[in-house]
Amino acid sequence: MDPSIRILHVDDEPSFGEFVADYLERLDDEFEVLTETSPEEGIQKLRNETAVDCVVSDYDMPATTGLDFLEAVRDDYPDLPFVLYTGKGSEEIAGEAISKGATDYLQKGKGTEQYEILANRVRNAVEQYQSTKEAEETRRRLQNLAESTPHCVWVFDSEWEELLFISGYEEVWDRPTAAIKEDPRDFLQGVHPDDREFVREAMEQMSNGEPVDIEYRIVRGDGETGWVWVQGEPVFDDGGSVKSVVGFTRDVTERKHREHLLERYEQIVENLPAAVFRTTHDGRFVSMNDETVAVFDADSRDELEDRKVTELYVDTADREQLLRRVRSEGSVSGYQVEMQTLSGDEMWVEVTMRATVEDGEEYLDGVLRDVTDRRERRERLERAETVIQNAQDALFLVDVDDEYEIERANPAFQERVGLSADELIGRTPEEVFEGERATRTEQKYEQCVYERETLEYEEESHVDGETTYWSTQITPITVDDTVETIVGATRDITDRKRRERRFEEQSERFDELATAVSHDLQTPLQAARGRAELALETEDMEHVERALDAIDRTDTLRESLVEVLRTQEVVRDTEPVDIEQIGREVQTSVQLPEEHSVRIQDAPDVEADPDALRRLFQNILSNTVEHGPPDTTVWIGGLDGGFFIEDDGPGIPEAERDKVFMPGYTTKGEGSGVGLASVRQIVSAHEWTIRVVDGRRGGARFEITDVERGE
Template sequence: MTGPIQVLHVDDDPAFADLAAEFLEREGDRLNVRTETSPENALEPVREDDVDCVVSDHDMPEMDGIELLEAVRDERSEIPFVLFTGKGSEEIASEAVSAGVTDYLQKEGGTDQYTLLANRIENAVERYRSQRAVERGKRRFEAIFDNTYQFTGLLDPDGTILEANEAALSFADTERDAVVGDPLWEGPWFESSPDARESAREGVEAARNGDLYREEIAIHGVDGEAIVDFSVRPVTNEEGEVILLIPEGRDITELKDRKAALRRKERRFEAIFDDPNLLVGLLEPDGTIVDVNDTALGYVDVDREDLVGRPFSEAPWWTDEYREAVEGWIDRAADGEYVEYDAVHPTDDGGSVTVEGTFRPVTDADGSATRIVVSAKDVSERERRTRQLERRTRELKRRNERFDEFASFVSHDLQGPVSTVRGRLDLALDTGEMEHVEHARRAMERVDHLRRDLVDTLRTGEVVSTVESADLDALFETVWTAIDPPESASYTVDDASVEADVDALRRLLENVVRNSIEHGNDDVEVRFGAFDRGIFYEDDGPGIAPEHRDHVFTPGFSTKSGEEGIGMGMASVRQIVLAHGWEIEIDEAAELAGVRFEIVTE
């Protein structure tokens, strides 16, 4: 080893001490000599570890060289100590050796003695330093070997166990003496697993040939199985020969479990991230975009590379009215809050979609948010169905209200004919005149007409289904027969046709014909035909006053009073017209003297 050597020369003769120091430094360029005439004072630099070697005379007044040696050994037991005395004897030499002197040299005349002394000092210090280096290395090795959680050992090149550290021994619940001398693969760590034993053999073989061997294996210990990062590496000498093998094992069971758990989380996240039904984004806690999925990109005309690194609130999914709210949602999620939101996103085709979503923090072991996952579901179709359902509900409500209104009208209008039936039958019983029975029969016919009108009106929205070409003449003939008008009544029909639901159109005509007969004379005349915008019907009855025309189709409305006015037929007419998508207008008859209904079918 190189480096300066600090020498302390103790001699009660200051002149000799200085002379010796000068010669020593001249002989050894590495030597730095400090002189001291008092043995007591010489102990201070020794205590402070400022010297590498002590050279001392023997005969000194305060204490002799042997006593100084013993005092030095009490302070530093291994420091080189050379007894350099002019009065040597076998007795003194023996005492010096017993006290642990490093070297013994007798003073002589001439300068050659200083050359010898310098050489003895350098050799002693080199040995001392080498021993200290070895000791330090040994302590470091022991500290590493026995104070690590890794399983570590030493092997002969043939695989025989020379040492095993405490971690390895404790894992297998065994003692050093029980394993030293055995082949590695026969050690208790590998005995329950043929695969592990084979790995141990392969590791020794590879390392013996100068190669590092490394493999993950399962070994068994007192507490069960462990997954170990197992390796065997060679130790070579200066000639490159393998002289030792070092097997090591690091228990990675917990690491493997954490990795497996992390992978499960990653797979769950990937499943969410790649869900084609979700818009998903990954953000930094400050809202910077880390990644977005393909589904989210499908709603905007921008590449992923153009989005990563931008603030999420400035991304094209958000209009200006949402940006401030988005920043607030990010802040809340960064503070650990699970944030739910709903919004409207613009799309690249100029439209928009309604979404419902969340800002979910991803936290570390301390509960601090490390990422924010934003996910949203397009609920536009659900919203559309909801609105459709609401419209249907409102329509049903309005329809039920109309049904309630119809029921009220029918209840009211039935009172007249029912009262007539009762009155006429009472008169017939009292007088025996059959004329009253006839009147009662007609009243019952009105009741039946009302029932049919009610059924037709309630069914209007559903009965118009099959539309086909209807011949007006043939259709009207069946209506006329069904009504059974007075013999003096007459009709005229154009030779024409119309696209309609035949059954529904028949009920419409029955109502207007019945209305003409009820409001006209027995010799009523009616016309039915086509005009440039649809079909028409007119009669020669009293007509409908202009002030009543806006109310004719209202359920319960009638232009007649008393027992004949039941007011439901025209409401049924209007329902059938609307069900076809037609329009109906009321005017003066064009050729006859009564009312004209024009039904616009175009």
């Protein structure tokens, strides 16, 4: 057996030293004895021989004593076993030796049994030294380990009644170390109440000789809940009984939070209304959520795992472009591409994809959403937006929550109010319309919101001095039983209102005409009836002739009435008309006397119904012939915004000018009084204006304005 205990024996008698060495080595083959004859050489040997396990020294030596040698050894080797083996024994020397750190003291004897005692003393001292050294080394390594680890390292006795070692307790538990040193079970106060029984069972398990590997909650000193991971092992003595328990406690709160977040993430992924999946670099499915199965119309995940996502693109060029971008940029977001389901149905999807490398393998992580319906809605909205932007109706949105501010307004609405979109958006009725109209508008909005029904109303608008009429319809939009928006549509009804006004005016004139005709017809009819009765009574033919004259006057009135009624018809399609040509035609048809003269100069082309315009000229020229002298001259020409017809006859007195267009008005007893009334009907039907003024030569001048020039 190789020696395992090295002994340094120092004695000033070389022969004795060699004898002791030989004897000890024969007594125990684990001994190896080194001999020196002086303390100085002994110290040098210790410094050169690092593996000395025990020093045996004589006391009485020439240069110094064994106690001096002991002090020198203790300066450099405070724990090395040192046995003072001397022939000069006394209690005083023994006491001094022990006080200076000697491990043992033994007096030399005459028999060989003394060497056996020395061997036993040396072995016991070395074993104790080595045991202490190993324990210290173990403690040192444990301390180093504890100081270099974020864990709480601990050692308890088997009954958890004595704390043998602990490190990092305050860092993990946020509780004072002094408390657990005083009461080893104090750490249980830091265990979450719901987990304490579980921890007690684990402690009992280790006390019974079984290891544990558990996680549980703790409550830190600041009241925050954390998580710890504990691994513990029982330590057995030579008899197989548990003498202590050792282990570590590690703070795993962050990991538990990550695990919790991961669980939540997985739950979110599984419940997302979007397909979430991972594929290999060549497109084969690795993992997916249920929505992926649904989007691709698969029966199960297994069915998709047998396919490649790259096979499901409708256009391979789109697929390659997407993959190139992902690999070059690392990720792509919001890419829209056309794909197909396993059943062959085509769909538009929006893809977000990222390239990922794990354990040297390349993967593609994707999120895919079916946007077919959304694209169709967007296209419909775009078409609707185009319609809205180009609509002739003024369309707008009003925010109910913010004092009825305008949210949207199309160009027609902007034109209506004379403001741009930037000037309209965010403005209230008071800022847009002002005054009484603003108040009325806001009241309409309030009524719409309160009644939750569509409202229709009409209003006037005054922009740049022009009056227009509008019909507005507003409808409440309700979300979650709350009116949030008002949608409005306003239509220009100016033409309709003007037509209605013309119709009312024409109706009034027809009433006037009916009254006049009734009166005018009554007289000749009564005369004809009376003459007819006299003719029957007297058989005098003169009465018949006069009755016929009355009937002729009635027929003349009838013809005039028919002419007026014709002009009441809605003007048919208009076209550019040459006034000079119309004037020449009418001059011929009226059959003016030779003495009359018609002069036409600078007559414009106008937009009119040719037949209606022809009747207008006929009636005015006929009126001139009827009321003027035989040599009357008529002038026809253009003026700013229209044309005129003027004569040099007697004219129309200013007091009579407001009456000449009234049905039945005439200055001649045999006249019908409907000619100029017909003229006014024609002018009104064209939306023109007519007035009578003095002519430049003293006659009557008819000016027709608000006439659109022909192009």
